[in-house]
Amino acid sequence: MPELPEVEVTRRSFALQIEGARILAVTMGKPLRWALGCVPDKLVGSQVQQVRRRGKYLLIDLDRGMLMVHLGMSGSLRFASDLPALGVHDHFDMRTDRGTLRLHDPRRFGAVIATSGENDPVARKLLDGLGMEPLDASHFRWEAFHAGLQASRSPIKPLLLSGKLVVGVGNIYASEVLFASRIAPTAAANSISTLKAKRLYQSIREILALAVERGGTTLRDFSSADGMPGHFQLQAQVYGRNGLPCMRCGNAIALLRQGQRSTYYCPHCQKT
DNA sequence: CGTGGCTCCTGTTAGC
Protein backbone atom coordinates (compact mmCIF):
# COMPACT_ATOMS: atom_id res chain seq x y z
CA MET A 1 0.00 0.00 0.00
CA PRO A 2 2.38 2.68 1.10
CA GLU A 3 4.94 4.28 -1.10
CA LEU A 4 7.46 6.87 0.08
CA PRO A 5 4.92 9.67 0.68
CA GLU A 6 2.68 7.44 2.80
CA VAL A 7 5.64 6.18 4.82
CA GLU A 8 6.92 9.74 5.33
CA VAL A 9 3.45 10.99 6.30
CA THR A 10 3.21 8.12 8.76
CA ARG A 11 6.63 8.97 10.20
CA ARG A 12 5.74 12.62 10.69
CA SER A 13 2.44 11.70 12.30
CA PHE A 14 4.03 10.05 15.32
CA ALA A 15 7.78 10.75 15.39
CA LEU A 16 7.69 13.71 17.76
CA GLN A 17 5.17 12.16 20.13
CA ILE A 18 7.08 8.91 20.55
CA GLU A 19 10.52 10.42 20.99
CA GLY A 20 11.69 9.88 24.55
CA ALA A 21 9.06 7.20 25.20
CA ARG A 22 9.96 4.25 27.39
CA ILE A 23 8.88 0.81 26.15
CA LEU A 24 6.66 -0.96 28.67
CA ALA A 25 5.46 -4.07 26.83
CA VAL A 26 5.54 -5.63 23.37
CA THR A 27 2.95 -8.05 21.98
CA MET A 28 3.21 -9.90 18.69
CA GLY A 29 0.32 -11.24 16.61
CA LYS A 30 0.67 -13.55 13.63
CA PRO A 31 4.14 -13.85 12.13
CA LEU A 32 5.17 -11.14 9.68
CA ARG A 33 7.47 -11.40 6.71
CA TRP A 34 10.50 -11.73 8.97
CA ALA A 35 10.73 -12.73 12.58
CA LEU A 36 11.24 -9.86 14.99
CA GLY A 37 14.76 -11.08 15.56
CA CYS A 38 14.60 -11.16 19.35
CA VAL A 39 12.14 -12.00 22.09
CA PRO A 40 9.71 -9.07 22.39
CA ASP A 41 10.46 -8.74 26.10
CA LYS A 42 14.02 -7.75 25.26
CA LEU A 43 12.73 -4.40 24.01
CA VAL A 44 11.11 -3.55 27.32
CA GLY A 45 12.93 -0.79 29.17
CA SER A 46 14.46 0.72 26.05
CA GLN A 47 13.84 4.36 25.23
CA VAL A 48 12.87 5.69 21.80
CA GLN A 49 15.28 8.35 20.59
CA GLN A 50 14.06 9.31 17.14
CA VAL A 51 12.20 8.01 14.10
CA ARG A 52 13.91 8.23 10.73
CA ARG A 53 13.10 6.92 7.27
CA ARG A 54 15.23 5.30 4.60
CA GLY A 55 13.32 4.45 1.45
CA LYS A 56 10.13 2.79 2.64
CA TYR A 57 11.70 1.63 5.90
CA LEU A 58 10.97 3.42 9.14
CA LEU A 59 13.98 3.35 11.45
CA ILE A 60 13.14 3.71 15.11
CA ASP A 61 16.32 4.43 17.04
CA LEU A 62 16.35 3.11 20.58
CA ASP A 63 18.93 3.89 23.25
CA ARG A 64 20.02 0.33 22.65
CA GLY A 65 19.37 -0.88 19.11
CA MET A 66 17.15 0.06 16.21
CA LEU A 67 13.72 -1.15 15.17
CA MET A 68 13.05 -1.38 11.45
CA VAL A 69 9.43 -1.18 10.34
CA HIS A 70 8.21 -1.84 6.82
CA LEU A 71 4.55 -1.45 5.90
CA GLY A 72 4.59 -3.79 2.91
CA MET A 73 1.47 -3.66 0.76
CA SER A 74 -1.25 -3.34 3.36
CA GLY A 75 0.40 -2.12 6.54
CA SER A 76 -0.40 0.97 8.56
CA LEU A 77 0.73 2.24 11.93
CA ARG A 78 -1.27 3.84 14.70
CA PHE A 79 0.14 5.63 17.68
CA ALA A 80 -2.29 6.61 20.39
CA SER A 81 -2.94 6.16 24.08
CA ASP A 82 -6.48 4.88 23.68
CA LEU A 83 -6.34 2.15 21.03
CA PRO A 84 -9.07 -0.51 20.97
CA ALA A 85 -8.41 -4.17 21.77
CA LEU A 86 -6.06 -6.02 19.41
CA GLY A 87 -7.72 -7.05 16.14
CA VAL A 88 -6.96 -10.13 14.04
CA HIS A 89 -4.73 -8.06 11.74
CA ASP A 90 -2.75 -6.28 14.44
CA HIS A 91 0.60 -8.04 14.51
CA PHE A 92 2.87 -5.75 16.49
CA ASP A 93 1.82 -3.78 19.52
CA MET A 94 4.34 -1.75 21.50
CA ARG A 95 3.07 -0.07 24.63
CA THR A 96 5.07 2.90 25.90
CA ASP A 97 4.60 5.54 28.55
CA ARG A 98 3.56 7.98 25.81
CA GLY A 99 1.13 5.74 23.95
CA THR A 100 0.94 2.51 22.00
CA LEU A 101 2.50 1.95 18.56
CA ARG A 102 0.56 -0.66 16.62
CA LEU A 103 1.10 -2.23 13.20
CA HIS A 104 -2.08 -3.24 11.36
CA ASP A 105 -1.30 -5.38 8.32
CA PRO A 106 -3.88 -7.75 6.79
CA ARG A 107 -1.59 -9.22 4.15
CA ARG A 108 1.43 -9.44 6.45
CA PHE A 109 3.98 -8.44 3.83
CA GLY A 110 5.22 -5.88 6.31
CA ALA A 111 7.96 -6.36 8.84
CA VAL A 112 9.20 -5.29 12.24
CA ILE A 113 12.81 -6.20 12.85
CA ALA A 114 14.88 -5.59 15.96
CA THR A 115 18.52 -4.86 15.13
CA SER A 116 21.49 -3.69 17.13
CA GLY A 117 21.75 -0.56 14.99
CA GLU A 118 22.44 0.65 11.50
CA ASN A 119 25.57 -1.49 11.25
CA ASP A 120 23.78 -4.66 12.23
CA PRO A 121 24.26 -7.25 9.46
CA VAL A 122 20.50 -7.66 9.10
CA ALA A 123 20.01 -3.89 8.78
CA ARG A 124 22.90 -3.61 6.36
CA LYS A 125 21.49 -6.33 4.19
CA LEU A 126 18.18 -4.50 3.87
CA LEU A 127 19.50 -0.94 3.58
CA ASP A 128 22.67 -1.37 1.54
CA GLY A 129 22.04 -1.00 -2.13
CA LEU A 130 19.04 1.27 -1.74
CA GLY A 131 18.96 4.12 -4.23
CA MET A 132 18.96 7.87 -3.67
CA GLU A 133 16.44 9.62 -1.41
CA PRO A 134 14.29 11.67 -3.79
CA LEU A 135 13.27 14.30 -1.23
CA ASP A 136 16.82 14.90 -0.04
CA ALA A 137 18.25 17.52 -2.38
CA SER A 138 21.83 16.82 -1.37
CA HIS A 139 21.36 13.09 -1.91
CA PHE A 140 19.27 13.06 -5.08
CA ARG A 141 21.64 14.54 -7.64
CA TRP A 142 20.74 15.09 -11.25
CA GLU A 143 24.15 13.98 -12.48
CA ALA A 144 23.94 10.68 -10.61
CA PHE A 145 20.35 10.09 -11.69
CA HIS A 146 21.16 10.76 -15.33
CA ALA A 147 24.21 8.50 -15.17
CA GLY A 148 22.07 5.78 -13.60
CA LEU A 149 19.59 5.98 -16.45
CA GLN A 150 22.38 5.86 -18.99
CA ALA A 151 23.79 2.75 -17.36
CA SER A 152 20.60 0.66 -17.64
CA ARG A 153 18.84 -0.90 -20.59
CA SER A 154 15.88 -1.87 -18.42
CA PRO A 155 12.45 -0.45 -19.27
CA ILE A 156 12.10 2.70 -17.18
CA LYS A 157 8.98 1.69 -15.21
CA PRO A 158 10.44 -1.46 -13.60
CA LEU A 159 13.73 0.38 -13.04
CA LEU A 160 11.92 3.08 -11.05
CA LEU A 161 10.07 0.42 -9.05
CA SER A 162 13.26 -1.47 -8.23
CA GLY A 163 14.52 1.28 -5.92
CA LYS A 164 18.08 0.75 -7.10
CA LEU A 165 18.42 4.19 -8.60
CA VAL A 166 15.96 6.16 -6.53
CA VAL A 167 13.91 4.85 -3.59
CA GLY A 168 10.29 5.29 -2.72
CA VAL A 169 8.67 5.39 -6.14
CA GLY A 170 6.04 2.66 -5.98
CA ASN A 171 3.44 1.50 -8.46
CA ILE A 172 1.15 4.53 -8.28
CA TYR A 173 3.82 7.20 -8.40
CA ALA A 174 5.81 5.39 -11.10
CA SER A 175 2.87 5.73 -13.47
CA GLU A 176 2.29 9.32 -12.37
CA VAL A 177 5.86 10.58 -12.78
CA LEU A 178 6.21 8.94 -16.21
CA PHE A 179 2.98 10.54 -17.36
CA ALA A 180 4.10 13.91 -16.04
CA SER A 181 7.39 13.67 -17.89
CA ARG A 182 5.78 12.15 -21.00
CA ILE A 183 7.96 9.06 -21.12
CA ALA A 184 6.67 5.66 -22.29
CA PRO A 185 6.86 3.14 -19.42
CA THR A 186 8.48 0.66 -21.80
CA ALA A 187 11.26 3.01 -22.90
CA ALA A 188 14.74 1.65 -22.20
CA ALA A 189 16.30 3.84 -19.51
CA ASN A 190 19.39 4.55 -21.59
CA SER A 191 17.27 5.61 -24.57
CA ILE A 192 15.59 8.49 -22.74
CA SER A 193 16.61 11.92 -24.00
CA THR A 194 18.34 14.30 -21.63
CA LEU A 195 15.36 16.63 -21.83
CA LYS A 196 12.91 13.91 -20.77
CA ALA A 197 15.31 12.54 -18.15
CA LYS A 198 15.46 16.01 -16.63
CA ARG A 199 11.67 16.20 -16.59
CA LEU A 200 11.55 12.79 -14.92
CA TYR A 201 14.04 13.91 -12.27
CA GLN A 202 11.97 17.01 -11.55
CA SER A 203 8.67 15.11 -11.60
CA ILE A 204 9.89 12.59 -9.04
CA ARG A 205 10.89 15.39 -6.68
CA GLU A 206 7.80 17.49 -7.20
CA ILE A 207 5.12 14.79 -7.24
CA LEU A 208 6.48 12.95 -4.19
CA ALA A 209 6.86 16.22 -2.30
CA LEU A 210 3.32 17.27 -3.23
CA ALA A 211 1.96 13.89 -2.15
CA VAL A 212 3.66 14.22 1.25
CA GLU A 213 2.21 17.70 1.59
CA ARG A 214 -1.27 16.34 0.81
CA GLY A 215 -1.00 13.59 3.39
CA GLY A 216 -0.30 10.68 1.05
CA THR A 217 -2.52 8.57 -1.17
CA THR A 218 -5.42 6.58 0.20
CA LEU A 219 -6.71 4.07 -2.33
CA ARG A 220 -8.15 1.59 0.09
CA ASP A 221 -7.21 1.91 3.67
CA PHE A 222 -4.10 4.00 4.15
CA SER A 223 -4.08 6.29 7.12
CA SER A 224 -1.27 7.85 9.09
CA ALA A 225 -0.48 7.02 12.69
CA ASP A 226 -2.98 9.59 13.92
CA GLY A 227 -5.72 7.99 11.82
CA MET A 228 -5.94 10.59 9.05
CA PRO A 229 -6.52 9.34 5.47
CA GLY A 230 -4.59 10.78 2.50
CA HIS A 231 -5.99 12.99 -0.22
CA PHE A 232 -3.59 12.53 -3.12
CA GLN A 233 -5.76 10.14 -5.10
CA LEU A 234 -7.77 13.19 -6.08
CA GLN A 235 -4.66 14.24 -8.01
CA ALA A 236 -3.97 10.98 -9.87
CA GLN A 237 -3.68 11.69 -13.58
CA VAL A 238 -3.36 8.12 -14.88
CA TYR A 239 -3.25 5.53 -12.08
CA GLY A 240 -6.41 3.46 -12.05
CA ARG A 241 -7.88 5.38 -15.00
CA ASN A 242 -7.78 2.58 -17.58
CA GLY A 243 -10.08 3.47 -20.51
CA LEU A 244 -10.84 6.95 -19.20
CA PRO A 245 -9.83 10.04 -21.20
CA CYS A 246 -6.31 11.38 -20.75
CA MET A 247 -6.43 14.67 -18.86
CA ARG A 248 -3.94 16.14 -21.32
CA CYS A 249 -5.08 14.94 -24.77
CA GLY A 250 -8.39 13.17 -24.25
CA ASN A 251 -7.31 9.82 -25.67
CA ALA A 252 -7.99 6.68 -23.64
CA ILE A 253 -5.58 5.78 -20.86
CA ALA A 254 -4.09 2.32 -21.45
CA LEU A 255 -3.17 -0.48 -19.06
CA LEU A 256 -0.02 -2.52 -19.42
CA ARG A 257 1.55 -5.35 -17.40
CA GLN A 258 5.23 -5.05 -16.57
CA GLY A 259 6.73 -7.59 -14.22
CA GLN A 260 3.33 -8.63 -12.85
CA ARG A 261 2.49 -5.01 -12.01
CA SER A 262 -0.06 -2.75 -13.66
CA THR A 263 1.18 0.33 -15.47
CA TYR A 264 -1.20 3.06 -16.56
CA TYR A 265 -0.17 5.48 -19.28
CA CYS A 266 -1.34 7.55 -22.21
CA PRO A 267 -0.12 5.98 -25.47
CA HIS A 268 -0.55 9.32 -27.21
CA CYS A 269 1.29 11.55 -24.74
CA GLN A 270 3.94 9.03 -23.70
CA LYS A 271 5.86 7.97 -26.77
CA THR A 272 9.44 6.67 -26.34
C1' DC B 1 25.94 -8.28 -12.33
C1' DG B 2 21.23 -7.23 -14.54
C1' DT B 3 16.90 -8.88 -15.42
C1' DG B 4 12.58 -11.33 -15.06
C1' DG B 5 9.50 -14.50 -12.70
C1' DC B 6 7.70 -16.32 -8.40
C1' DT B 7 6.40 -15.89 -3.88
C1' DC B 8 4.54 -14.59 0.66
C1' DC B 9 -0.98 -13.45 2.60
C1' DT B 10 -5.73 -11.71 2.94
C1' DG B 11 -9.42 -8.83 1.25
C1' DT B 12 -12.14 -6.85 -2.44
C1' DT B 13 -14.12 -6.76 -6.78
C1' DA B 14 -15.44 -8.28 -11.47
C1' DG B 15 -17.61 -11.64 -14.04
C1' DC B 16 -20.39 -15.52 -14.70
Place this chain on the structure above:
DNA sequence: TGCTAACAGGAGCCAC
Protein backbone atom coordinates in the same frame (compact mmCIF):
# COMPACT_ATOMS: atom_id res chain seq x y z
C1' DT C 1 -27.13 -14.31 -4.45
C1' DG C 2 -23.12 -17.27 -4.62
C1' DC C 3 -18.98 -18.99 -6.44
C1' DT C 4 -14.42 -18.26 -8.58
C1' DA C 5 -10.67 -15.90 -10.49
C1' DA C 6 -8.10 -11.92 -10.89
C1' DC C 7 -5.95 -8.32 -8.77
C1' DA C 8 -4.10 -5.11 -4.98
C1' DG C 9 0.08 0.45 -2.73
C1' DG C 10 6.27 -4.34 -1.89
C1' DA C 11 10.37 -6.53 -2.42
C1' DG C 12 13.43 -10.60 -1.36
C1' DC C 13 14.98 -14.63 -3.55
C1' DC C 14 16.12 -17.66 -7.17
C1' DA C 15 17.29 -19.01 -11.85
C1' DC C 16 18.99 -17.55 -16.04
